[in-house]
Amino acid sequence: MAYSDKIRGTYQAQIKGIQDAGLFKQERFIHSPQAADIEVEFPAGAPLKKVINMCANNYLGLSSHPDVIKAAHEGLETRGYGMSSVRFICGTQDIHRELEQKLTEFLGTEDTLLFPSCMDANAGVFEAILTKDDVIISDRLVHASLVDGIRLCSAMHDTIKHSDMGHLEEKLQLHADKRFKLVVTDGVFSMDGDTAKLDEMAALCEKYDAMLLVDDSHSSGFIGKTGRGTHEKCGVVGKMDVITTTFGKALGGASGGCVSGRRELVELCRQRARPYLFSNTIAPVVVAGVLKVMDIISKSTERRDKLEKNAAYWRKGLTEAGFVLREGDTPIVPVMLFNAKLAQDVSLALYDEGIYAIGFFFPVVPQSQARIRTQISAGHEMHHLDKALAAFTKVGQKFDILGKTKQDIIAKYGM
Amino acid sequence: MADELKDIVLNYVTKEYLEDDSEPLTYETPLISGGIVDSFSMVSLKRFLENKYGIAIPDDEATPEAFDSVNKIVSLVQRFVAKKG
Structure with missing residues (x-):
């Protein structure tokens, strides 16, 4: 047998290492077309949940047009x-x-x-x-x-x-x-x-x-x-x-x-x-x-114009709520959390509130720069953005990170 | 020469690779194995040293191990400078 116990054990140890480091990535199964409103099975086997998608690259909302x-x-x-x-x-x-x-x-x-x-x-x-x-x-x-x-x-x-x-x-x-x-x-x-x-x-x-x-x-x-x-x-x-x-x-x-x-x-x-x-x-x-x-x-530039307005509204809302953001003027709005576990915990808490947004951490971003990358779409309507802002604010309060600096968050949760 | 060379390398690595809020380097800080310099970015350091000291470091000598700290880089450069006579 070519795939020996030694080979399998080596790979199993590598996977466990990724899990132990808090860096294990899990897929979530979407049962609907890609859009602002999606139906998701997560974790695997769980009943379907309707959530707002805040992390697709569907910038112009054309994926299911x-x-x-x-x-x-x-x-x-x-x-x-x-x-x-x-x-x-x-x-x-x-x-x-x-x-x-x-x-x-x-x-x-x-x-x-x-x-x-x-x-x-x-x-x-x-x-x-x-x-x-x-x-x-x-x-x-x-x-x-x-x-x-x-x-x-x-x-x-x-x-x-x-x-x-x-x-x-x-x-x-x-x-x-x-x-x-x-x-x-x-x-x-x-x-x-x-x-x-x-x-x-x-x-x-x-x-x-x-x-x-x-x-x-x-x-x-x-x-x-x-x-x-x-x-x-x-x-x-x-x-x-x-x-x-x-x-x-x-x-x-x-x-x-x-x-x-x-x-x-x-x-x-x-x-x-x-x-x-x-x-x-x-x-x-x-x-x-x-x-x-x-x-x-x-x-027509109607869709990209709407996207620009949506992105500005979203960035302003998160800033006023007190999150640490990466500066910019594009529809990619990273909410900085610095700690990989915190990023994953915030992502799970957002999911409970009906918001789909994923934590990014090493090796996708450098060590100590973990974040939730939010991405805005022309497919988002104001009610999506307002609901998502309310959910982010609620979760931010729960983890006590609103109005806090990078240093405050690192002091509380580690690098 | 060694002390001057050490400082030249340390200053170059600091300026080239470190961000403003990084921890300061020492002569022994692991550069590549410590994730401060990736193996791609080593190219500019190698070219800088070759131009400054008029030496040519062959690719098989310019290994990540040989570039892994300021002290190791200094030893490497001194060896090639001595060869040059």
């Missing part, structure tokens, strides 16, 4: 269920290319290539365009998928302190001898909800002859006046060399992602990026849904 569902049904009827092939053999339909063209126009780039996910886009892009003679300079808080993609690439990798433009300039000078320099950042940082200084980064990249890549997964569809992303908010549309993004969040929330940017870089991804070459692309039914999403958000 009737027009998107209808378009997906039509896509299923007219283009079938699966392709049974990678793109370059017989896995490309007209609608795949149509979606790429719509994304190119929406993002203000030169070309776009679809990937099964943004994780795959990030896994493939670096190896496709860089060599050992190049350097990647990334923000220290970029998403794990970028870190993994960078690891798969032979280029040298250096990092900068989070959003520190002086540090970026030093690094661009330090690596001046490299063939190409690629600066890498998230657009909106997923755990903190703050926005990259893309205008300053683009200027530095221009000054030091470097390329700029942004992962706009937590921005595409709603950041910027018309929702094009962080580059629109920062006034640098057309200056991004590479944008990677996902359709798994605001843009319908199903799956899929893309690399969009300079024509040659996208073409090299088509020729060399391994997740594109060795995996089926997005299923036709999903492509049809994302095409409808692109139509909806290209015609």
